Amino acid sequence: MLKDVFSTTIKYMQIMDENGVIDNNLMPPELNDQKLVEFYKMMSLARSLDAKALSLQRQGRLATYAPLVGEEATQIGSAMAMGKNDFAVPGFRQHGVYIVRGLPIDQFFVYWKGYEEGAKIKKELNITPVIVPVATQMPHAAGIAFAKKYLKEDSAVVVYVGDGGTSEGDFYEAINFAGVFKVPLVVIIENNQWAISVPRKDQTAAQTLAQKAIAAGIDSIQVDGNDVIAVYKATKDAIESAKAGKPYVIECLTYRLSMHTTSDDPTKYRSDDEVAQWQKKDPILRLGAYLKGKGLWNDSMEEEMKNSQLKEIDDALEKANQFVPNPDSIFENVYSFSSDAIDEQMESAKKENYWQ
Amino acid sequence: MAMMNMVQSINNALDLLMAEDKNVVLLGEDIGKDGGVFRVTDGLFDKYTAARVIDTPLAESSIIGTSIGMAIAGLKPIPEIQFAGFMYLSYAQIVNHAARYRSRTRGNIELPLVVRTPVSGGVKTLEHHSESPEAVYSNIGGLVVVEPSNPYDAKGLLTSAVHGRDPVLFLEPTKLYRLFKQDVPEEMFEVPIGKANILKEGNDLTIITYGTMVNVVEKALEKRPGVSAEVVDLRTICPLDQDTIVKSARKTGKVIIVHEASMSFGVGAEISAIIAEKAIYDIDAPIMRIASPSLPYPMPGYENYYIPNEKRIGDAIDSILNM
Numbered sequence: 001m002l003k004d005v006f007s008t009t010i011k012y013m014q015i016m017d018e019n020g021v022i023d024n025n026l027m028p029p030e031l032n033d034q035k036l037v038e039f040y041k042m043m044s045l046a047r048s049l050d051a052k053a054l055s056l057q058r059q060g061r062l063a064t065y066a067p068l069v070g071e072e073a074t075q076i077g078s079a080m081a082m083g084k085n086d087f088a089v090p091g092f093r094q095h096g097v098y099i100v101r102g103l104p105i106d107q108f109f110v111y112w113k114g115y116e117e118g119a120k121i122k123k124e125l126n127i128t129p130v131i132v133p134v135a136t137q138m139p140h141a142a143g144i145a146f147a148k149k150y151l152k153e154d155s156a157v158v159v160y161v162g163d164g165g166t167s168e169g170d171f172y173e174a175i176n177f178a179g180v181f182k183v184p185l186v187v188i189i190e191n192n193q194w195a196i197s198v199p200r201k202d203q204t205a206a207q208t209l210a211q212k213a214i215a216a217g218i219d220s221i222q223v224d225g226n227d228v229i230a231v232y233k234a235t236k237d238a239i240e241s242a243k244a245g246k247p248y249v250i251e252c253l254t255y256r257l258s259m260h261t262t263s264d265d266p267t268k269y270r271s272d273d274e275v276a277q278w279q280k281k282d283p284i285l286r287l288g289a290y291l292k293g294k295g296l297w298n299d300s301m302e303e304e305m306k307n308s309q310l311k312e313i314d315d316a317l318e319k320a321n322q323f324v325p326n327p328d329s330i331f332e333n334v335y336s337f338s339s340d341a342i343d344e345q346m347e348s349a350k351k352e353n354y355w356q
Numbered sequence: 357m358a359m360m361n362m363v364q365s366i367n368n369a370l371d372l373l374m375a376e377d378k379n380v381v382l383l384g385e386d387i388g389k390d391g392g393v394f395r396v397t398d399g400l401f402d403k404y405t406a407a408r409v410i411d412t413p414l415a416e417s418s419i420i421g422t423s424i425g426m427a428i429a430g431l432k433p434i435p436e437i438q439f440a441g442f443m444y445l446s447y448a449q450i451v452n453h454a455a456r457y458r459s460r461t462r463g464n465i466e467l468p469l470v471v472r473t474p475v476s477g478g479v480k481t482l483e484h485h486s487e488s489p490e491a492v493y494s495n496i497g498g499l500v501v502v503e504p505s506n507p508y509d510a511k512g513l514l515t516s517a518v519h520g521r522d523p524v525l526f527l528e529p530t531k532l533y534r535l536f537k538q539d540v541p542e543e544m545f546e547v548p549i550g551k552a553n554i555l556k557e558g559n560d561l562t563i564i565t566y567g568t569m570v571n572v573v574e575k576a577l578e579k580r581p582g583v584s585a586e587v588v589d590l591r592t593i594c595p596l597d598q599d600t601i602v603k604s605a606r607k608t609g610k611v612i613i614v615h616e617a618s619m620s621f622g623v624g625a626e627i628s629a630i631i632a633e634k635a636i637y638d639i640d641a642p643i644m645r646i647a648s649p650s651l652p653y654p655m656p657g658y659e660n661y662y663i664p665n666e667k668r669i670g671d672a673i674d675s676i677l678n679m
Contacts, residue, residue: 116461119462120463121464128465129465133452136452139418139421140428144426144429146425146431147425147429148429150407151429170418173418174421177415180412333459333463335500337522339595341595342497
């Protein structure tokens with residue numbers, strides 16, 4: 001005997017196309033004009049902050065930095081769909097998610113200047129600090145989701161991972177765990193097409209990354225990751241599903257318009273033409289076109305917003321520049337108690353003043 | 357008081373800790389209905405249900421990774437890794453996250469999680485079931501590494517570990533699980549972490565050891581009634597109780613360090629360095645290390661040629677006393 005025992009399909013969702021035209025059948029009713037303007041402003045803030053960070057890095061004033069430009073809709077749309085009690089677990093490129101969750105921008109700068117104090121995030125923001133090793137945050141998110149369910153808290157966990165990250169064992173282990181224990185976990189695959197120099201097609205033979213969820217027995221969808229409305233809706237629906245015991249994977253198709261990090265030169269491995277093709281799908285231009293078409297936005301509003309956001313960023317940078325590093329702090333927080341070796345090493349470091 | 361072996365005393369400690377705090381959860385492979393491959397969690401599934409004694413999918417990295425998440429969100433997870441030889445799959449989670457989270461958030465996020473795993477050999481198991489990896493985890497910084505040598509300490513140290521705020525690697529020597537019983541209080545008690553135990557005071561020499569080697573050292577000394585040896589059981593490997601080590605070295609002037617883990621870059625090397633740095637002028641013989649050779653743990657047919665035995669330890673005692 002030979003028979004089919006399983007088959008499935010993966011759906012793709014786009015609500016606002018490249019020209020800013022909306023599919024009204026899918027438009028979430030709560031997204032009024034005011035909310036869409038808010039999305040636009042948040043995406044613009046993320047992009048301006050990113051540009052500032054990149055320029056500071058080039059001046060030697062930030063350490064290595066991973067730019068987000070091009071991925072604003074995926075980050076802002078998903079983060080705006082989360083409630084205050086929901087919990088975000090980013091990787092290392094989700095600066096937009098941090099600002100939506102309310103991380104003070106000066107703290108963002110302190111982290112990327114290279115100080116752990118930037119990773120000491122107020123607990124009420126419900127977001128974990130930057131995680132650098134790829135996909136290792138996935139099991140953390142599954143564990144946090146387990147705890148939310150165990151403690152009967154009304155909260156879903158939204159975790160971010162890249163296209164490259166889906167090749168890691170921790171990606172699969174985490175979604176598998178989520179499926180077995182039915183924990184409130186939503187996975188956002190921020191598929192920006194490139195894992196440093198390796199293109200999406202060389203990362204896996206799977207036709208979509210969303211279909212990886214099938215192996216773990218959980219639901220998934222692929223969305224236009226440059227369509228902030230589709231990302232918002234998919235995340236909102238997924239959070240609801242996750243809270244009802246059905247974890248969810250969302251693959252957002254977006255594009256890394258800039259380098260992997262400031263240590264990388266993408267011209268070595270990809271063509272300008274490819275980048276130009278994706279620039280046409282720019283998430284901010286797209287929503288801007290829609291808002292302008294509806295008379296909700298114009299050039300003077302744009303200028304006013306830019307000026308006020310640049311001032312907000314400059315003020316935050318000014319504050320971050322006031323941060324005074326305390327070398328003792330690297331010794332003082334390793335354990336909750338003092339240890340002979342670390343105490344001695346700190347004393348000797350102080351005496352010899354070796355960090356000066 | 358009740359006579360307990362180490363499996364029973366750890367089981368008893370887990371039972372009391374779970375009764376005390378409903379946020380304590382156990383997770384691992386086969387720890388539920390099966391009670392764990394060594395039966396350490398026997399009976400706890402029936403008492404505390406699958407909600408708190410969690411049989412996980414067979415995936416070590418996420419056993420530790422999800423435990424980290426649980427601890428971030430307010431639970432006190434006690435993950436079990438079935439054998440220390442399988443724990444390397446979760447090494448990235450332990451090194452990159454468990455050990456770093458407190459430090460990198462300047463104390464904002466603490467990870468009160470206690471990873472239990474059986475270690476060391478001498479019980480004729482398959483490959484990868486007999487490793488002694490304590491040095492591998494002590495070199496990182498940020499982890500507490502604990503290894504009891506008897507049922508009483510096992511219960512008290514585990515209780516302290518779970519009551520504490522730091523990530524602890526709790527190493528349980530397989531060979532000692534059922535080797536002997538001891539009087540252990542049935543109520544909850546703590547044995548302090550970070551404090552070595554002077555098992556026996558003495559003046560002629562100091563023997564610093566822990567885990568499986570403690571009772572081998574004791575046997576070697578039983579055959580040498582005339583020798584006044586001070587025996588230090590480390591109990592906590594990281595961070596080391598430098599004070600007790602250095603004081604004893606100064607007192608006797610001769611030091612032998614005994615462990616089952618392989619010699620090079622090991623716990624013995626660290627202790628030798630501490631004594632050399634702080635007490636070199638107070639000792640009158642070269643520091644001796646008795647350890648397994650610096651090679652991969654052999655298959656069971658050869659393990660008796662590998663693990664330090666009573667004769668090697670006895671010979672070392674005789675030789676250092678003649679120096």
